Amino acid sequence: MNRRPDVRRPQPQRRGPGPGQRAPEVPGLAARRVAVRLVDGVLSRTRPLDAALEVDHDPSGFRALDERDRALARAIAGATLRRFGTLRTLIAARLDKGLPKKGGPLEAILATGAAQALFMQIPAHTAVDLAVAAARADPDARHFAGLVNAVLRAVVTEGAPESEPGADLPPWLQARWIRAYGPETTAAIAAAVAVEPGLDLSVKADAARWAETLGGSVLPTGGVRIPGGGRVTALEGYSEGAWWVQDAAAALPVRLFGDLAGRSAIDLCAAPGGKTAQLAAAGAEVIAVDRSAERLQRLNENLSRLGLTATPRVGDAATIALEPADVVLLDAPCTATGTIRRHPDVAWMKRESDIAALARVQAGLLDAAARLVRPGGLLVYCTCSLEPEEGERQIQALIARANGGVRIEPVLPAELPGLEAAIDDDGCVRTLPSHLPADDPRLSGMDGFFAARLRVG
Numbered sequence: 001m002n003r004r005p006d007v008r009r010p011q012p013q014r015r016g017p018g019p020g021q022r023a024p025e026v027p028g029l030a031a032r033r034v035a036v037r038l039v040d041g042v043l044s045r046t047r048p049l050d051a052a053l054e055v056d057h058d059p060s061g062f063r064a065l066d067e068r069d070r071a072l073a074r075a076i077a078g079a080t081l082r083r084f085g086t087l088r089t090l091i092a093a094r095l096d097k098g099l100p101k102k103g104g105p106l107e108a109i110l111a112t113g114a115a116q117a118l119f120m121q122i123p124a125h126t127a128v129d130l131a132v133a134a135a136r137a138d139p140d141a142r143h144f145a146g147l148v149n150a151v152l153r154a155v156v157t158e159g160a161p162e163s164e165p166g167a168d169l170p171p172w173l174q175a176r177w178i179r180a181y182g183p184e185t186t187a188a189i190a191a192a193v194a195v196e197p198g199l200d201l202s203v204k205a206d207a208a209r210w211a212e213t214l215g216g217s218v219l220p221t222g223g224v225r226i227p228g229g230g231r232v233t234a235l236e237g238y239s240e241g242a243w244w245v246q247d248a249a250a251a252l253p254v255r256l257f258g259d260l261a262g263r264s265a266i267d268l269c270a271a272p273g274g275k276t277a278q279l280a281a282a283g284a285e286v287i288a289v290d291r292s293a294e295r296l297q298r299l300n301e302n303l304s305r306l307g308l309t310a311t312p313r314v315g316d317a318a319t320i321a322l323e324p325a326d327v328v329l330l331d332a333p334c335t336a337t338g339t340i341r342r343h344p345d346v347a348w349m350k351r352e353s354d355i356a357a358l359a360r361v362q363a364g365l366l367d368a369a370a371r372l373v374r375p376g377g378l379l380v381y382c383t384c385s386l387e388p389e390e391g392e393r394q395i396q397a398l399i400a401r402a403n404g405g406v407r408i409e410p411v412l413p414a415e416l417p418g419l420e421a422a423i424d425d426d427g428c429v430r431t432l433p434s435h436l437p438a439d440d441p442r443l444s445g446m447d448g449f450f451a452a453r454l455r456v457g
Protein backbone atom coordinates (compact mmCIF):
# COMPACT_ATOMS: atom_id res chain seq x y z
CA MET A 1 0.00 0.00 0.00
CA ASN A 2 1.30 3.42 -0.91
CA ARG A 3 1.28 5.53 2.24
CA ARG A 4 2.87 8.58 0.67
CA PRO A 5 0.43 11.46 1.21
CA ASP A 6 -0.80 13.34 -1.81
CA VAL A 7 1.03 16.60 -1.25
CA ARG A 8 -1.31 18.58 -3.52
CA ARG A 9 -4.56 17.34 -2.04
CA PRO A 10 -4.25 16.17 1.53
CA GLN A 11 -6.77 13.71 2.87
CA PRO A 12 -6.89 14.47 6.54
CA GLN A 13 -8.92 11.41 7.43
CA ARG A 14 -6.20 9.04 6.22
CA ARG A 15 -4.30 7.49 9.12
CA GLY A 16 -0.50 7.51 9.41
CA PRO A 17 1.60 4.37 9.30
CA GLY A 18 0.85 1.83 11.98
CA PRO A 19 3.28 0.70 14.67
CA GLY A 20 6.47 -0.69 13.20
CA GLN A 21 5.72 0.72 9.74
CA ARG A 22 7.73 3.55 8.22
CA ALA A 23 6.28 5.91 5.67
CA PRO A 24 8.57 6.99 2.84
CA GLU A 25 9.80 10.54 3.52
CA VAL A 26 7.78 13.26 1.81
CA PRO A 27 10.06 15.78 0.04
CA GLY A 28 10.51 18.87 2.21
CA LEU A 29 8.97 17.24 5.27
CA ALA A 30 12.21 16.73 7.22
CA ALA A 31 12.94 20.48 7.27
CA ARG A 32 9.35 21.22 8.34
CA ARG A 33 9.44 18.71 11.18
CA VAL A 34 12.68 20.20 12.47
CA ALA A 35 11.25 23.74 12.17
CA VAL A 36 8.25 22.56 14.20
CA ARG A 37 10.54 21.13 16.91
CA LEU A 38 12.62 24.34 17.00
CA VAL A 39 9.51 26.48 17.42
CA ASP A 40 7.95 24.06 19.91
CA GLY A 41 11.16 24.16 22.00
CA VAL A 42 10.78 27.94 22.23
CA LEU A 43 7.02 27.97 22.89
CA SER A 44 7.43 25.40 25.65
CA ARG A 45 10.31 27.52 26.98
CA THR A 46 12.63 24.55 27.01
CA ARG A 47 15.12 25.48 24.26
CA PRO A 48 16.20 28.83 22.85
CA LEU A 49 16.55 28.75 19.09
CA ASP A 50 20.33 29.15 19.02
CA ALA A 51 20.90 26.49 21.66
CA ALA A 52 18.90 24.05 19.57
CA LEU A 53 21.03 24.95 16.55
CA GLU A 54 24.36 24.62 18.31
CA VAL A 55 24.34 21.96 20.98
CA ASP A 56 25.98 18.63 20.24
CA HIS A 57 23.05 16.73 21.63
CA ASP A 58 20.41 18.10 19.30
CA PRO A 59 16.90 16.88 20.11
CA SER A 60 15.40 18.85 17.20
CA GLY A 61 17.19 16.78 14.53
CA PHE A 62 18.58 20.01 13.05
CA ARG A 63 22.13 18.78 12.78
CA ALA A 64 21.11 15.66 10.93
CA LEU A 65 19.70 17.74 8.05
CA ASP A 66 21.72 18.60 4.96
CA GLU A 67 22.85 22.20 4.58
CA ARG A 68 19.91 23.28 2.41
CA ASP A 69 17.32 21.83 4.75
CA ARG A 70 19.08 23.36 7.75
CA ALA A 71 18.83 26.78 6.14
CA LEU A 72 15.15 26.16 5.33
CA ALA A 73 14.30 24.89 8.83
CA ARG A 74 16.10 27.87 10.38
CA ALA A 75 14.34 30.33 8.06
CA ILE A 76 10.91 28.85 8.79
CA ALA A 77 11.49 28.86 12.56
CA GLY A 78 12.82 32.44 12.42
CA ALA A 79 9.93 33.76 10.31
CA THR A 80 7.42 31.99 12.56
CA LEU A 81 8.82 33.42 15.79
CA ARG A 82 9.22 36.92 14.34
CA ARG A 83 5.52 37.03 13.40
CA PHE A 84 4.28 34.74 16.15
CA GLY A 85 1.96 37.27 17.81
CA THR A 86 0.04 37.72 14.56
CA LEU A 87 0.11 33.99 13.77
CA ARG A 88 -1.18 33.02 17.20
CA THR A 89 -4.09 35.47 16.85
CA LEU A 90 -4.99 34.23 13.35
CA ILE A 91 -4.90 30.61 14.45
CA ALA A 92 -6.85 31.21 17.66
CA ALA A 93 -9.61 32.92 15.66
CA ARG A 94 -10.12 29.65 13.75
CA LEU A 95 -10.29 27.44 16.83
CA ASP A 96 -13.69 27.66 18.48
CA LYS A 97 -12.61 25.60 21.48
CA GLY A 98 -8.98 26.71 21.65
CA LEU A 99 -6.01 24.43 21.06
CA PRO A 100 -6.64 20.80 21.96
CA LYS A 101 -4.75 19.97 25.16
CA LYS A 102 -3.09 16.78 23.99
CA GLY A 103 -2.02 17.93 20.53
CA GLY A 104 1.74 17.87 21.23
CA PRO A 105 3.43 20.48 19.03
CA LEU A 106 0.13 21.40 17.36
CA GLU A 107 0.50 25.16 17.78
CA ALA A 108 4.02 25.03 16.32
CA ILE A 109 2.75 22.96 13.37
CA LEU A 110 -0.02 25.46 12.68
CA ALA A 111 2.21 28.51 13.14
CA THR A 112 5.07 27.24 10.97
CA GLY A 113 2.58 26.24 8.26
CA ALA A 114 0.87 29.64 8.32
CA ALA A 115 4.20 31.51 8.43
CA GLN A 116 5.41 29.77 5.28
CA ALA A 117 2.23 30.56 3.38
CA LEU A 118 1.77 34.12 4.62
CA PHE A 119 5.25 35.50 5.22
CA MET A 120 7.65 33.42 3.12
CA GLN A 121 7.55 32.83 -0.60
CA ILE A 122 6.33 29.27 -0.18
CA PRO A 123 3.21 28.25 -2.14
CA ALA A 124 0.22 27.94 0.16
CA HIS A 125 -0.62 24.38 -0.93
CA THR A 126 2.94 23.22 -0.17
CA ALA A 127 2.90 24.90 3.24
CA VAL A 128 -0.48 23.45 4.18
CA ASP A 129 0.18 19.95 2.86
CA LEU A 130 3.52 19.67 4.62
CA ALA A 131 2.00 20.93 7.87
CA VAL A 132 -0.64 18.20 7.57
CA ALA A 133 2.13 15.67 6.88
CA ALA A 134 4.11 16.94 9.89
CA ALA A 135 1.01 16.51 12.07
CA ARG A 136 0.49 12.97 10.78
CA ALA A 137 4.10 12.13 11.57
CA ASP A 138 3.81 13.24 15.19
CA PRO A 139 2.46 10.72 17.73
CA ASP A 140 0.32 13.35 19.52
CA ALA A 141 -0.56 15.77 16.73
CA ARG A 142 -1.53 12.98 14.28
CA HIS A 143 -5.02 12.89 15.76
CA PHE A 144 -5.45 16.52 14.68
CA ALA A 145 -4.23 16.36 11.07
CA GLY A 146 -7.74 17.18 9.86
CA LEU A 147 -7.89 20.22 12.12
CA VAL A 148 -4.49 21.41 10.83
CA ASN A 149 -5.77 21.15 7.28
CA ALA A 150 -9.01 23.03 8.03
CA VAL A 151 -7.42 25.80 10.09
CA LEU A 152 -4.55 26.45 7.68
CA ARG A 153 -6.79 26.45 4.61
CA ALA A 154 -8.95 29.08 6.27
CA VAL A 155 -5.95 31.14 7.40
CA VAL A 156 -4.24 31.14 4.00
CA THR A 157 -7.48 31.89 2.15
CA GLU A 158 -7.89 35.00 4.26
CA GLY A 159 -4.28 36.06 3.57
CA ALA A 160 -1.80 38.07 5.61
CA PRO A 161 -3.39 40.81 7.72
CA GLU A 162 -2.22 44.43 7.67
CA SER A 163 0.69 44.49 10.07
CA GLU A 164 -0.12 46.41 13.22
CA PRO A 165 2.62 47.84 15.43
CA GLY A 166 3.12 45.58 18.41
CA ALA A 167 0.95 42.73 17.11
CA ASP A 168 3.99 40.46 17.11
CA LEU A 169 5.11 41.23 20.65
CA PRO A 170 3.87 39.38 23.73
CA PRO A 171 1.28 41.75 25.28
CA TRP A 172 3.14 42.01 28.60
CA LEU A 173 6.30 43.16 26.83
CA GLN A 174 4.52 45.71 24.68
CA ALA A 175 2.80 47.12 27.77
CA ARG A 176 6.15 47.48 29.56
CA TRP A 177 7.78 49.25 26.61
CA ILE A 178 4.84 51.65 26.35
CA ARG A 179 5.33 52.48 30.03
CA ALA A 180 9.09 52.94 29.61
CA TYR A 181 9.30 54.62 26.20
CA GLY A 182 5.77 55.78 25.26
CA PRO A 183 3.46 54.50 22.51
CA GLU A 184 5.21 56.15 19.55
CA THR A 185 8.68 54.88 20.36
CA THR A 186 7.25 51.45 21.15
CA ALA A 187 5.61 51.39 17.72
CA ALA A 188 8.98 52.32 16.16
CA ILE A 189 10.73 49.56 18.15
CA ALA A 190 8.06 47.05 17.10
CA ALA A 191 8.48 48.04 13.43
CA ALA A 192 12.27 47.64 13.75
CA VAL A 193 12.10 44.18 15.30
CA ALA A 194 9.68 42.98 12.61
CA VAL A 195 12.45 43.05 10.00
CA GLU A 196 15.27 40.53 9.85
CA PRO A 197 18.41 42.62 10.17
CA GLY A 198 21.66 42.61 8.22
CA LEU A 199 24.98 41.55 9.67
CA ASP A 200 27.19 43.84 11.75
CA LEU A 201 30.91 43.25 11.98
CA SER A 202 33.56 44.71 14.26
CA VAL A 203 36.81 44.99 12.36
CA LYS A 204 40.33 44.87 13.73
CA ALA A 205 41.36 47.66 11.36
CA ASP A 206 40.45 49.42 8.13
CA ALA A 207 36.66 49.47 8.32
CA ALA A 208 36.36 51.32 4.99
CA ARG A 209 38.28 48.64 3.12
CA TRP A 210 36.22 45.82 4.65
CA ALA A 211 32.99 47.67 3.93
CA GLU A 212 34.00 47.91 0.28
CA THR A 213 35.23 44.30 0.07
CA LEU A 214 32.05 42.91 1.63
CA GLY A 215 29.59 45.26 -0.08
CA GLY A 216 28.56 47.07 3.09
CA SER A 217 28.93 50.45 4.75
CA VAL A 218 30.81 51.88 7.70
CA LEU A 219 28.55 52.63 10.68
CA PRO A 220 28.92 55.66 12.95
CA THR A 221 29.91 53.16 15.65
CA GLY A 222 33.03 52.28 13.62
CA GLY A 223 31.82 48.81 12.57
CA VAL A 224 30.72 47.56 9.18
CA ARG A 225 27.15 46.64 8.21
CA ILE A 226 26.50 44.23 5.36
CA PRO A 227 23.28 42.67 4.03
CA GLY A 228 22.58 39.38 5.80
CA GLY A 229 22.15 35.93 4.29
CA GLY A 230 24.70 33.30 3.43
CA ARG A 231 27.26 31.62 5.61
CA VAL A 232 29.34 33.96 7.76
CA THR A 233 32.30 31.57 7.66
CA ALA A 234 32.38 31.78 3.86
CA LEU A 235 32.81 35.59 3.83
CA GLU A 236 36.14 37.10 2.94
CA GLY A 237 38.22 37.95 5.98
CA TYR A 238 36.59 35.37 8.27
CA SER A 239 39.35 32.77 8.23
CA GLU A 240 42.13 35.34 8.39
CA GLY A 241 40.46 36.83 11.50
CA ALA A 242 39.97 40.35 10.14
CA TRP A 243 36.58 40.84 11.82
CA TRP A 244 34.00 39.29 14.11
CA VAL A 245 30.22 39.41 14.19
CA GLN A 246 28.96 41.96 16.71
CA ASP A 247 25.85 44.10 16.67
CA ALA A 248 26.57 47.83 16.37
CA ALA A 249 25.06 48.45 19.82
CA ALA A 250 27.09 45.67 21.46
CA ALA A 251 30.24 47.41 20.21
CA LEU A 252 29.51 50.61 22.15
CA PRO A 253 30.23 49.69 25.81
CA VAL A 254 33.95 48.96 25.29
CA ARG A 255 34.33 52.22 23.37
CA LEU A 256 33.33 54.08 26.51
CA PHE A 257 36.67 53.20 28.15
CA GLY A 258 38.56 55.42 25.71
CA ASP A 259 42.26 54.66 25.22
CA LEU A 260 43.01 51.14 26.45
CA ALA A 261 46.59 50.66 25.32
CA GLY A 262 48.61 48.96 28.05
CA ARG A 263 45.78 49.05 30.61
CA SER A 264 44.68 46.09 32.71
CA ALA A 265 41.11 44.99 32.08
CA ILE A 266 38.73 42.47 33.61
CA ASP A 267 35.89 41.35 31.38
CA LEU A 268 33.16 39.79 33.54
CA CYS A 269 30.64 37.48 31.85
CA ALA A 270 32.89 37.46 28.84
CA ALA A 271 31.95 34.52 26.63
CA PRO A 272 31.71 34.13 23.68
CA GLY A 273 34.11 37.04 23.65
CA GLY A 274 32.86 39.81 21.36
CA LYS A 275 33.79 42.47 23.90
CA THR A 276 36.95 40.65 25.01
CA ALA A 277 38.09 40.86 21.39
CA GLN A 278 37.45 44.61 21.38
CA LEU A 279 39.39 45.09 24.62
CA ALA A 280 42.32 42.99 23.39
CA ALA A 281 42.32 44.62 19.94
CA ALA A 282 42.51 48.03 21.65
CA GLY A 283 45.69 46.94 23.45
CA ALA A 284 44.40 46.04 26.94
CA GLU A 285 45.75 43.14 29.01
CA VAL A 286 42.51 41.25 29.53
CA ILE A 287 41.33 38.67 32.04
CA ALA A 288 38.13 37.17 30.64
CA VAL A 289 35.86 35.62 33.29
CA ASP A 290 32.89 33.39 32.59
CA ARG A 291 31.26 30.72 34.71
CA SER A 292 30.79 28.43 31.73
CA ALA A 293 33.92 26.48 30.76
CA GLU A 294 32.22 25.45 27.53
CA ARG A 295 31.47 29.02 26.55
CA LEU A 296 35.00 30.11 27.51
CA GLN A 297 36.26 27.45 25.12
CA ARG A 298 34.33 29.22 22.38
CA LEU A 299 35.86 32.52 23.50
CA ASN A 300 39.31 30.97 23.15
CA GLU A 301 38.52 29.70 19.67
CA ASN A 302 37.17 33.08 18.62
CA LEU A 303 40.20 34.95 19.95
CA SER A 304 42.58 32.50 18.37
CA ARG A 305 40.94 32.99 14.94
CA LEU A 306 41.34 36.74 15.45
CA GLY A 307 44.98 36.46 16.55
CA LEU A 308 44.15 38.17 19.85
CA THR A 309 44.98 37.13 23.40
CA ALA A 310 43.30 37.25 26.79
CA THR A 311 43.63 35.22 29.97
CA PRO A 312 40.51 33.07 30.40
CA ARG A 313 39.25 32.33 33.94
CA VAL A 314 36.36 30.02 34.71
CA GLY A 315 34.55 31.42 37.72
CA ASP A 316 31.55 33.16 39.18
CA ALA A 317 31.87 36.89 38.59
CA ALA A 318 30.02 37.53 41.86
CA THR A 319 32.75 35.94 43.97
CA ILE A 320 35.93 35.62 41.91
CA ALA A 321 39.08 36.96 43.58
CA LEU A 322 41.31 38.96 41.24
CA GLU A 323 43.81 41.82 41.51
CA PRO A 324 41.87 45.05 40.85
CA ALA A 325 42.23 46.33 37.29
CA ASP A 326 42.32 49.73 35.59
CA VAL A 327 39.03 48.99 33.87
CA VAL A 328 36.27 46.44 34.48
CA LEU A 329 33.50 45.57 32.07
CA LEU A 330 30.36 43.86 33.34
CA ASP A 331 28.14 42.60 30.50
CA ALA A 332 25.62 41.11 32.86
CA PRO A 333 23.25 38.24 32.12
CA CYS A 334 19.85 39.75 31.35
CA THR A 335 16.50 39.09 29.70
CA ALA A 336 18.03 40.15 26.35
CA THR A 337 14.81 41.88 25.29
CA GLY A 338 16.95 44.31 23.29
CA THR A 339 18.01 41.52 20.94
CA ILE A 340 14.58 40.39 19.73
CA ARG A 341 15.38 41.76 16.27
CA ARG A 342 18.17 39.19 15.91
CA HIS A 343 16.70 36.60 18.26
CA PRO A 344 12.91 36.60 17.83
CA ASP A 345 12.66 33.57 20.14
CA VAL A 346 13.61 35.76 23.12
CA ALA A 347 10.15 37.39 23.08
CA TRP A 348 8.46 34.01 23.60
CA MET A 349 11.05 32.36 25.88
CA LYS A 350 11.00 35.03 28.58
CA ARG A 351 8.44 35.70 31.27
CA GLU A 352 7.88 39.04 32.95
CA SER A 353 8.94 37.48 36.27
CA ASP A 354 12.42 36.82 34.81
CA ILE A 355 13.15 40.54 35.00
CA ALA A 356 13.05 40.83 38.81
CA ALA A 357 15.04 37.60 39.24
CA LEU A 358 17.77 38.79 36.85
CA ALA A 359 17.78 42.29 38.36
CA ARG A 360 18.74 40.74 41.72
CA VAL A 361 21.62 38.86 40.07
CA GLN A 362 22.75 42.02 38.28
CA ALA A 363 22.87 44.02 41.53
CA GLY A 364 25.13 41.40 43.14
CA LEU A 365 27.38 41.30 40.08
CA LEU A 366 27.61 45.11 39.99
CA ASP A 367 28.78 45.26 43.62
CA ALA A 368 31.39 42.59 42.89
CA ALA A 369 32.50 44.34 39.69
CA ALA A 370 32.95 47.67 41.51
CA ARG A 371 35.26 45.94 44.02
CA LEU A 372 37.47 44.74 41.16
CA VAL A 373 38.20 48.28 39.90
CA ARG A 374 41.41 49.85 41.19
CA PRO A 375 40.80 53.19 43.00
CA GLY A 376 40.10 55.84 40.37
CA GLY A 377 39.50 53.28 37.62
CA LEU A 378 36.51 52.84 35.34
CA LEU A 379 33.63 50.38 35.41
CA VAL A 380 31.35 49.96 32.41
CA TYR A 381 28.09 48.14 33.10
CA CYS A 382 25.93 47.00 30.20
CA THR A 383 22.98 44.77 29.36
CA CYS A 384 21.24 43.96 26.09
CA SER A 385 17.84 44.54 27.69
CA LEU A 386 15.25 47.25 27.11
CA GLU A 387 13.92 46.89 30.64
CA PRO A 388 14.83 49.85 32.92
CA GLU A 389 15.17 47.48 35.91
CA GLU A 390 18.18 45.92 34.19
CA GLY A 391 19.73 49.23 33.15
CA GLU A 392 19.00 52.71 34.47
CA ARG A 393 17.60 51.49 37.79
CA GLN A 394 20.60 49.25 38.47
CA ILE A 395 22.88 52.26 38.22
CA GLN A 396 20.67 54.49 40.40
CA ALA A 397 20.61 51.75 43.05
CA LEU A 398 24.37 51.12 42.86
CA ILE A 399 25.14 54.81 43.31
CA ALA A 400 22.83 54.97 46.33
CA ARG A 401 24.45 51.85 47.84
CA ALA A 402 28.00 53.04 47.17
CA ASN A 403 27.63 56.17 49.26
CA GLY A 404 29.78 58.45 47.11
CA GLY A 405 32.22 55.69 46.12
CA VAL A 406 30.83 55.39 42.57
CA ARG A 407 29.73 58.14 40.19
CA ILE A 408 28.57 58.30 36.60
CA GLU A 409 31.18 59.61 34.19
CA PRO A 410 28.77 61.04 31.62
CA VAL A 411 29.17 60.04 27.99
CA LEU A 412 29.56 63.16 25.82
CA PRO A 413 27.81 63.64 22.47
CA ALA A 414 31.22 63.95 20.76
CA GLU A 415 31.97 60.36 21.83
CA LEU A 416 29.00 58.95 19.94
CA PRO A 417 28.72 60.90 16.68
CA GLY A 418 25.55 59.93 14.84
CA LEU A 419 24.11 58.39 17.99
CA GLU A 420 23.75 61.43 20.22
CA ALA A 421 20.06 60.55 20.72
CA ALA A 422 21.17 57.42 22.57
CA ILE A 423 22.68 59.44 25.45
CA ASP A 424 20.19 59.94 28.28
CA ASP A 425 19.94 62.84 30.74
CA ASP A 426 22.31 61.10 33.17
CA GLY A 427 24.99 60.61 30.53
CA CYS A 428 24.31 56.88 30.15
CA VAL A 429 23.74 55.15 26.80
CA ARG A 430 20.35 53.69 25.91
CA THR A 431 20.15 52.37 22.37
CA LEU A 432 16.86 51.25 20.83
CA PRO A 433 16.15 48.90 17.92
CA SER A 434 14.70 51.95 16.13
CA HIS A 435 18.01 53.86 16.26
CA LEU A 436 20.34 54.11 13.23
CA PRO A 437 17.53 54.33 10.64
CA ALA A 438 18.34 53.71 6.97
CA ASP A 439 16.29 53.72 3.75
CA ASP A 440 16.46 49.94 3.54
CA PRO A 441 14.79 48.55 6.70
CA ARG A 442 17.09 45.51 6.59
CA LEU A 443 20.05 47.86 6.99
CA SER A 444 18.41 49.86 9.80
CA GLY A 445 18.39 49.55 13.53
CA MET A 446 20.56 48.16 16.28
CA ASP A 447 20.09 46.05 19.38
CA GLY A 448 18.58 47.68 22.45
CA PHE A 449 21.42 48.14 24.93
CA PHE A 450 22.04 50.04 28.13
CA ALA A 451 25.56 51.10 29.11
CA ALA A 452 26.82 53.23 31.98
CA ARG A 453 30.38 54.45 32.55
CA LEU A 454 31.25 54.76 36.22
CA ARG A 455 34.26 56.17 38.05
CA VAL A 456 35.01 54.07 41.13
CA GLY A 457 36.67 55.44 44.27
Ligand SMILES: C[S@@+](CC[C@H](N)C(=O)[O-])C[C@H]1O[C@@H](n2cnc3c(N)ncnc32)[C@H](O)[C@@H]1O
Nearest residue numbers: 269270271272273274275290291292316317331
Ligand atom coordinates in the same frame (compact mmCIF):
# COMPACT_ATOMS: atom_id res chain seq x y z
C1 LIG B 1 25.43 38.37 27.69
S1 LIG B 1 26.49 36.98 27.65
C2 LIG B 1 28.01 37.79 27.53
C3 LIG B 1 28.40 38.18 26.13
C4 LIG B 1 29.85 38.60 26.04
N1 LIG B 1 30.19 39.63 26.99
C5 LIG B 1 30.23 39.04 24.65
O1 LIG B 1 30.35 40.25 24.41
O2 LIG B 1 30.44 38.19 23.79
C6 LIG B 1 26.44 36.49 29.30
C7 LIG B 1 27.52 35.53 29.76
O3 LIG B 1 27.53 35.61 31.16
C8 LIG B 1 27.92 34.37 31.69
N2 LIG B 1 27.53 34.41 33.10
C9 LIG B 1 26.27 34.46 33.61
N3 LIG B 1 26.32 34.55 34.95
C10 LIG B 1 27.63 34.58 35.30
C11 LIG B 1 28.32 34.67 36.53
N4 LIG B 1 27.67 34.77 37.68
N5 LIG B 1 29.67 34.68 36.50
C12 LIG B 1 30.33 34.57 35.33
N6 LIG B 1 29.74 34.48 34.14
C13 LIG B 1 28.40 34.49 34.12
C14 LIG B 1 27.22 33.37 30.82
O4 LIG B 1 27.88 32.10 30.89
C15 LIG B 1 27.33 34.04 29.45
O5 LIG B 1 28.46 33.56 28.77
